[in-house]
Amino acid sequence: MPDIASSAQKVIPPGRIDLAIGQPSPRLLPFEVMARAAALAGADPERLLLSYGTEQGESRFREALAHFLRPLYGTPVDPDELLVTNGASQAIDLVCTLFARRGDAIFVEEPTYFLARKIFADHGLKPVALPMDEEGLVVEAVAEALAVRKPAFLYTIPTYHNPTSRCLSAERRLRLARLSRERSLLVVADEVYHPLVYEEAPPPPPLASFCREAEIVSIGSFSKILAPGLRLGWLQADPRHIRRITACGLLDSGGGLNPYTSGIVRGALEHGLVEKHLGFLKETYRLRMFALCAALHAALPSEVRFRRPGGGFFVWLEFPEGLDTEALLPHALERGLEFMPGPRFSNRGALGNCMRLSFAYFEIPDLEEGARRLGRLIRESMNG
């Protein structure tokens, strides 16, 4: 198996424009929102915030979350389908613990989220890479792969995929849900970027909306819409699966996974503060995304292919075959630029001619300068 790159938590050296980093810049972190929410929670006469929490997460938090998600998803969300987690990463880890066994095959997209690859490796799972095209995961390929073997689950990022930003079409979502139901295929849908929409048309409803009629566990996170340091996320699934999770040893011993933080964020949800912050983030990221794409258009040779993302954090670049983004990275670092080479997202050691750029961390002038540095590097490498 190719090496798996490690964590996104890192210190950026001065002068470096690190477009590999897929997290919000400090200026975007909601300290005022959290201070207000903490004051609201501290005034709660029940004083439950510092107790063990209920295994599924407090019902009032889940109701507030369901209320927040309904307009974003465009579908009803039942609080009984929600379970509070320590973020999406922990939800993925929990699913691996409870729904797979060491040595099991799982289906993943090619490419896929590089750090999910690491969680799967921790559990000794064997990823089978399935193809994507511009409309997202190719669902016929899932059906064909099922004819060969039954995996423990399929892991997919249907909306504003990491790293490609592709969005699974509505029609394919329906077909995938049908396949999941007919073949009892557990689909783990990582939908953390679903709320970060920059285009007029919202994405199709998430796979979460099929969780009662198909074997779907959807994962969401406050990391992308509020702050990653909260370590707060959720799972959405049929109550049958929720019961399986709440009965596990971890929750039986420790109780709910994040009662303190969810108790604080509940106030922020109930007072519309998360919705307001999300509006601010979407506008900020939308402007950054447009600026980066315009700068890339100006700086890169016309043979380089990329699409303007409809949401999420990333621009995925495809260079002519033969260009090796992993080999290019040391030269980029010398010039104060970092990016994420394509092979890190591949389970086949492929995608050497691709790279992922993120517009979440840097301000517009730095994104533009980053695009210019990349343009010079690519032109030299293609001409030399």
Ligand SMILES: Cc1ncc(COP(=O)(O)O)c(C=O)c1O
């Ligand atoms: C697709 C995807 N899933 C999960 C995560 C991690 O989310 P969390 O911070 O909630 O663990 C990320 C963060 O980059 C991501 O891109």
